[in-house]
Structure formats: C-alpha cells, structure tokens
Amino acid sequence: MRRSFGWTVLAVFAFACAAHVKAQEAAPVPDTLEQRIAACASCHGPHGEGGHNAFNPRLAGKPAGYLLRQMQDFQKGLRHYEIMEYMVAPLDEPYMREIAAYFAGQQVPYEKHPTPAMSPAAMARGEQLVTKGDAAKGVPACMACHGPNLTGVQPDIPGLVGLPYDYVSAQLGSWRTNTRSTTAPDCMATVVSRLTDADISAVSAWLASRPVPPDAHAEPAGSVKPPLRCGVLGG
Amino acid sequence: MKTTLQIAALLVALITCRSALTRDALAEGQYLTTIGDCASCHTARNGKPMAGGRVVPTPFGAIPSPNLTPDHETGLGTWRAEDFYQALHSGKAHDGTSLYPAFPFTSYTKVTRADSDAMFAYLKSLPAVRNPDTPNTLRWPYRMRSLMASWRLMYFDEGEYQPDPKQSAQWNRGAYLVQGLGHCNECHANRNSFGAMVTDPFLAGGLIPVQNWYAPDLSMGPEGGLAGWSEADVVALLKTGRSSKGSALGPMAEVVLKSTQHLTDDDLAAIATYLKTLPPRAPVRQRGNAVDAAQVAQAGQKVYAQHCADCHGADGRGKGDAYPPLDGNVSVTEPTGINAIRVVLSGGFAPATASHPRPYSMPPFAQVLTDDDAAAVVTYIRHAWSNRASSVSPNDVRAYRSTPGGI
Numbered sequence: 001m002r003r004s005f006g007w008t009v010l011a012v013f014a015f016a017c018a019a020h021v022k023a024q025e026a027a028p029v030p031d032t033l034e035q036r037i038a039a040c041a042s043c044h045g046p047h048g049e050g051g052h053n054a055f056n057p058r059l060a061g062k063p064a065g066y067l068l069r070q071m072q073d074f075q076k077g078l079r080h081y082e083i084m085e086y087m088v089a090p091l092d093e094p095y096m097r098e099i100a101a102y103f104a105g106q107q108v109p110y111e112k113h114p115t116p117a118m119s120p121a122a123m124a125r126g127e128q129l130v131t132k133g134d135a136a137k138g139v140p141a142c143m144a145c146h147g148p149n150l151t152g153v154q155p156d157i158p159g160l161v162g163l164p165y166d167y168v169s170a171q172l173g174s175w176r177t178n179t180r181s182t183t184a185p186d187c188m189a190t191v192v193s194r195l196t197d198a199d200i201s202a203v204s205a206w207l208a209s210r211p212v213p214p215d216a217h218a219e220p221a222g223s224v225k226p227p228l229r230c231g232v233l234g235g
Numbered sequence: 236m237k238t239t240l241q242i243a244a245l246l247v248a249l250i251t252c253r254s255a256l257t258r259d260a261l262a263e264g265q266y267l268t269t270i271g272d273c274a275s276c277h278t279a280r281n282g283k284p285m286a287g288g289r290v291v292p293t294p295f296g297a298i299p300s301p302n303l304t305p306d307h308e309t310g311l312g313t314w315r316a317e318d319f320y321q322a323l324h325s326g327k328a329h330d331g332t333s334l335y336p337a338f339p340f341t342s343y344t345k346v347t348r349a350d351s352d353a354m355f356a357y358l359k360s361l362p363a364v365r366n367p368d369t370p371n372t373l374r375w376p377y378r379m380r381s382l383m384a385s386w387r388l389m390y391f392d393e394g395e396y397q398p399d400p401k402q403s404a405q406w407n408r409g410a411y412l413v414q415g416l417g418h419c420n421e422c423h424a425n426r427n428s429f430g431a432m433v434t435d436p437f438l439a440g441g442l443i444p445v446q447n448w449y450a451p452d453l454s455m456g457p458e459g460g461l462a463g464w465s466e467a468d469v470v471a472l473l474k475t476g477r478s479s480k481g482s483a484l485g486p487m488a489e490v491v492l493k494s495t496q497h498l499t500d501d502d503l504a505a506i507a508t509y510l511k512t513l514p515p516r517a518p519v520r521q522r523g524n525a526v527d528a529a530q531v532a533q534a535g536q537k538v539y540a541q542h543c544a545d546c547h548g549a550d551g552r553g554k555g556d557a558y559p560p561l562d563g564n565v566s567v568t569e570p571t572g573i574n575a576i577r578v579v580l581s582g583g584f585a586p587a588t589a590s591h592p593r594p595y596s597m598p599p600f601a602q603v604l605t606d607d608d609a610a611a612v613v614t615y616i617r618h619a620w621s622n623r624a625s626s627v628s629p630n631d632v633r634a635y636r637s638t639p640g641g642i
Contacts, residue, residue, distance in 0.1 A: 092592065
C-alpha cells in the first residue's frame with residue numbers, strides 16, 4: 001500500500017511536471033502590440049511612462065502626430081540618437097503610426113522630477129520666455145504654440161510640462177548643435193538660435209518646476225495660431 | 236472620311252499600345268534597379284530617389300554615391316545607354332575614367348545589355364534632380380585613379396553572365412541574379428587588403444568592412460553557413476525578413492526592405508535553387524576559445540535564463556514567428572561573434588515588410604548588461620545546444636558599445 005502511494009505521488013508529480021513543461025513550451029507569444037514593441041518599452045516603459053533616467057523621455061499622452069514625426073525624423077537623420085535611429089530604421093509608416101497611436105493613448109501618472117536650484121532671476125527669465133516670450137529678440141512665448149497649459153496641441157505639438165530639466169535642456173541644446181532638426185522651415189531651430197545658454201537653462205528649469213495639471217491632455221487641433229511658419233505644422 | 240477615321244483609330248491604337256509597352260519596359264527597368272538595390276547607395280537619407288549623396292564608407296576613405304537622375308549637369312542627363320552599360324559592364328564612367336569598386340561593377344559586369352538598357356530607360360524617366368557630386372575622402376595613394384588600372388588587371392574579371400547549359404533555366408536565373416545585379420558576394424565574402432572581394436570560394440562569408448557586421452556563408456551544405464536551411468527558408472528570409480532559422484539583421488535588413496522583399500516568387504525561388512548548389516566548403520576555422528570559456532559560458536547561462544530564455548526558449552529554439560531560434564542560427568555561430576554581440580547590445584526589430592508588417596522586437600541590453608555579462612551570454616549561446624562556436628571577450632563587447640547601427 002505504502003509503495004503504491006509512493007508511485008501515485010511520483011506519477012502525479014511527473015504528470016504535473018510534464019504538463020508544466022508543455023505549458024511553458026506551448027505558451028504562445030501574445031499577439032499584442034505591447035509584446036511586439038518590447039524594445040520600446042525597455043527604455044520608455046511599457047506605457048511610455050519614461051525611463052528612470054532623464055534622457056529616455058515619457059511618450060505617454062504625447063500627440064500621435066508628434067511621436068510619428070520623431071520616428072520619421074530619426075529615420076531621415078534629421079534627429080540624431082544612434083540607438084533610436086537604429087531601432088526605427090527597419091520600420092514602415094503604418095507600423096510607426098500604430099506605435100505612435102499606442103503611446104499617445106496611454107494615460108499614466110507623471111513622475112516627479114527634481115528641479116535644479118536656480119536663482120530667482122533665472123526662474124523669472126524662464127517664466128518670461130515661456131509665458132510671454134522676448135519680443136526684442138524675436139522669441140515667441142512657448143505657450144503660443146505648446147498651448148496655454150503647456151500640455152501640447154493635437155496632433156503635432158508636444159507638451160512641455162512633466163519633462164525633466166536635463167531632457168528639455170538637452171533637446172534645446174541639440175537644436176543648436178544640429179543633432180535635432182525637423183521638416184523645414186524648422187521653427188524650433190529658429191527660436192533656439194535666438195536663445196542664450198542661460199536662456200536655455202532658465203526655460204528648462206522653469207518648465208521642469210511646473211506642476212502637471214491633473215487631467216493633462218493636449219489641446220484640440222487648431223486651437224493655437226503659431227507665430228512662426230513651421231514645417232511640422234504644414235509650413 | 237471613313238478611311239481617315241480608320242487611320243486615326245489605328246494611330247490611337249498604336250500610340251496607346253506603344254505607351255503601354257513603354258510602361259512595361261519602365262516597370263521592368265524599375266524592377267531590375269530594385270534587384271540591384273541601387274537606391275540603397277544612390278538615395279541619401281531624406282534625399283530624393285536616386286539623386287545620390289549617400290556616403291559609402293570604405294577602409295580607404297568615404298565615397299559619396301553619384302546622382303543617377305537625368306539631370307544634365309549633375310546626373311545622367313548626357314549619358315547614353317551605351318555609357319550606362321559601360322559603367323555596369325566595364326566599371327568606367329562615360330568619360331572613360333575608372334570607377335572605384337565601391338560601385339560593384341565587379342558583379343554588375345554580369346548584367347546583360349538588355350537589362351542594362353531597361354534600367355537606364357527607367358532612370359531616365361525619373362524626375363531630374365540637381366545634386367552635384369561631393370568629393371570623396373579617399374586617402375593617398377588610393378585617391379589616385381590611375382592605380383585602378385592595375386587593380387582592374389588583378390581583380391576585375393569583365394564579362395556578362397554565361398548560362399551553364401548543364402543547369403536548369405531556374406538555376407541559371409538564380410545564378411545570374413546572385414552573381415550579377417544582386418551583388419551578394421560584395422558583402423558575403425572577405426575582401427583582401429586592396430579591397431577586392433574573394434571570389435573563390437564564392438559567397439563563403441566575410442566581415443563587411445567599416446560596417447562591421449559579419450555576412451555569413453550562404454551555402455546550404457553541411458559545413459555551410461546556412462546548413463539546415465531549406466530553399467523555402469531562404470525564400471522566406473528574402474521575402475519577409477525572417478525565417479524559421481533566423482531574421483535579417485543590420486545591413487541585410489535594409490537589403491530585404493529595399494530590394495529582396497520586392498522580388499517575384501519565381502526569382503526568389505531561383506535564387507534559393509542556385510544557393511542550394513554552392514559547392515561544399517572547408518569548415519570555417521573558429522578562433523580559439525579563451526582558457527576560461529567553460530566558466531564564462533556557465534555564467535552566461537544564468538544571464539540567459541534571466542534575460543533571454545523567455546523569448547528564445549531555454550532550449551534555444553525560439554518562439555514561432557515572433558522570436559528566432561538561437562540554436563543553429565548562423566548569426567549566433569558566425570566566426571567572429573560580432574553579430575551576436577551587436578544584437579545583444581542593440582536589440583531591434585526585424586524589418587517591417589509587406590508580408591510581415593508588424594515585426595516583434597528585442598530590447599537593447601547595452602544599458603542592462605556589463606561587458607562581462609554580455610560576453611558571458613554571447614559565449615554561452617555560441618556554445619549551447621548544437622552550437623560550437625568560439626568564446627567572445629568583454630573587450631570584444633566594449634568595441635561595439637557605441638555603434639548600434641553602423642549602417
């Protein structure tokens with residue numbers, strides 16, 4: 001009796017083990033976009049919430065047209081970042097459109113990023129540039145295009161709040177060093193060419209210090225009238 | 236009156252017929268330029284089609300591709316069909332100067348005059364784009380074109396493809412495409428120190444200079460790089476970018492995207508038929524293993540279990556259409572280990588092709604794995620299952636940390 005009990009346990013165990021191995025083997029790869037774009041998620045987060053460092057930006061909730069254009073700009077060599085250029089090189093437009101729509105549709109809480117210590121004067125300068133611009137230097141307010149709440153405008157203009165200081169200042173800097181550009185006329189390049197290094201720091205710090213509105217979303221299409229001609233907005 | 240009408244009708248019919256014929260000829264020319272993958276070099280990133288300007292890197296300096304649109308001053312506007320044939324067939328520009336072999340005339344010489352004319356007619360039909368040549372950056376002495384005379388004597392075998400009467404029409408079509416327009420051997424062979432491709436053995440694999448991806452041996456025999464591949468696998472890879480044996484990576488992904496996915500099923504089958512008959516090779520000599528290779532592989536097995544097994548399977552057999560097998564995968568076992576190192580570091584998508592439009596992807600592990608861990612896991616997959624390739628070192632990994640694409 002004892003012996004047969006032992007055999008039964010063994011048989012049950014063997015069966016369970018075989019079933020487990022079989023289940024593992026047979027587990028099909030999920031036929032989902034999330035599974036297909038595991039490479040994106042590994043740096044930007046499964047929902048595009050952004051990486052834990054300052055340089056893998058949040059993608060969640062950014063307008064789809066903007067996200068698609070960034071991938072196309074990496075393909076065209078207008079925007080430079082080697083791993084991204086490599087990653088999107090073999091993709092075609094319909095697939096990139098689908099990926100852009102996925103991240104644009106994600107709603108996840110914003111991560112809080114530290115604001116660098118800046119002098120009150122620098123923060124005031126940052127606020128001035130963001131909200132009013134600097135007419136004497138021909139710099140329009142960031143809000144003029146990126147929306148009154150700086151949360152972006154559908155379908156092509158990204159929000160500027162909820163981004164780390166290092167990311168915003170690196171992007172503004174990269175327009176200056178020609179490692180980021182886009183379809184001509186590249187109005188952001190024009191704006192950045194009129195900013196000093198101190199202006200870039202001030203703008204980036206003030207933007208990083210802004211709280212993200214609780215229901216942050218991009219404004220409806222056509223709700224802003226850009227003061228400059230921009231290729232990305234149809235010239 | 237009736238006669239006039241009849242003549243008019245005949246004229247209309249003739250003109251319609253002629254333009255239809257011209258369209259067919261142009262379509263054929265376009266198809267041939269696609270097989271030749273002319274656009275990969277002659278269309279710059281974000282540039283106008285065939286207007287040149289993409290820089291071809293070589294160990295001797297960079298060579299920007301010229302403009303192939305019919306612009307009179309900067310393109311092929313003043314070229315005649317015989318000039319174009321001379322370029323393909325003899326590697327000479329229309330003023331008679333020798334072209335550099337970054338332009339693969341060493342392969343294109345196999346192209347027939349009829350195919351050359353069709354391609355030329357297609358190029359002439361493109362919108363003319365003004366895009367002047369930019370100078371190459373060839374170093375001395377390579378920038379002296381006169382040296383090409385002796386290079387050509389030593390390494391250039393001029394002549395159209397001669398069909399082998401002992402082989403089938405399909406085999407001959409495959410050989411014509413692979414040896415000629417496909418110019419496969421320009422990458423899938425080693426090059427000597429003068430930049431000339433090795434042609435014997437043919438398509439036996441080699442490291443692509445500057446780009447540093449290993450283009451594997453394409454023979455399907457027991458010691459070949461594609462040992463175990465069926466003709467259907469070859470067709471699948473060329474058409475979709477992936478097969479049950481592995482996916483197209485790096486420069487080959489671009490070749491699939493721009494060229495081979497557009498080939499007809501007949502032409503792809505012909506290519507596979509030909510590759511299947513490449514003669515047997517001597518086994519490739521792997522460089523030696525590091526003394527601690529077994530230990531390193533053991534450490535690599537842990538990394539593999541943690542990061543790789545979910546998709547590629549503990550048994551290295553991959554998962555269906557999504558994730559390629561690593562057991563018996565030539566990108567894993569190629570002699571240098573470079574391909575596996577680069578894929579581990581950079582990950583990436585298989586090419587999005589018409590028949591495989593939403594490929595799965597692999598995360599880049601450059602920021603996750605140390606040089607030691609990456610070397611360990613690559614060493615492991617090169618040793619595991621039926622794989623018997625040499626170990627790689629942390630130094631090998633370090634060399635590719637900052638070069639994701641290299642294309």
